Amino acid sequence: MMGKTEKKLESDSRFPSGEWNGFFIQPGSRQRFVMEMFLEFCDARMSGGGDDIVGKFTISGRYDLETGRCSWAKQYVGQHCVDYGGVSREQGIVGGWTIQGAAPGWQGPFFIWPRALGDLESVFERVFVEFELESLDFFGADEPAGTESEFPEKVPAG
Numbered sequence: 001m002m003g004k005t006e007k008k009l010e011s012d013s014r015f016p017s018g019e020w021n022g023f024f025i026q027p028g029s030r031q032r033f034v035m036e037m038f039l040e041f042c043d044a045r046m047s048g049g050g051d052d053i054v055g056k057f058t059i060s061g062r063y064d065l066e067t068g069r070c071s072w073a074k075q076y077v078g079q080h081c082v083d084y085g086g087v088s089r090e091q092g093i094v095g096g097w098t099i100q101g102a103a104p105g106w107q108g109p110f111f112i113w114p115r116a117l118g119d120l121e122s123v124f125e126r127v128f129v130e131f132e133l134e135s136l137d138f139f140g141a142d143e144p145a146g147t148e149s150e151f152p153e154k155v156p157a158g
Helices: 121-134
Strands: 018-024 031-042 046-054 056-063 071-077 080-087 093-097 106-112 153-155
Touching: 018 046, 018 093, 031 056, 031 106, 071 093
Parallel strands: 031 153
Antiparallel strands: 018 031, 018 106, 031 046, 046 056, 056 071, 071 080, 080 093, 093 106
């Protein structure tokens, strides 16, 4: 009888499997909406699930070790799907999200990081500006994100 093959989780320190924290910002808001999730990285694929103010969700996507880029779909249970795209920076992943088919401009930035690293929110503005300057204008903005004072509030996960 053959045994079940165990998955070999990613060994690259930029993509550790386990608990992750993060937040996203909605258009017209300066609030950081908290996300709590469990992510698994294996063979260039990422999967997992979590919870935020909108509800419970699953995650399915890909990551690239050479470029550090990743993209995934965040599917809310019984609701809509949100597309995420970003790049590994400063022990986390920074980038943008969008809802396909939603009203124009329904997109915004996000930042996630492994929970074991503690609270990394303070590095968001720096890594977001770096990401935006090298991206293909993922967010449609003419200028990089602002200062810490522009994003003062945090809303906890549902």
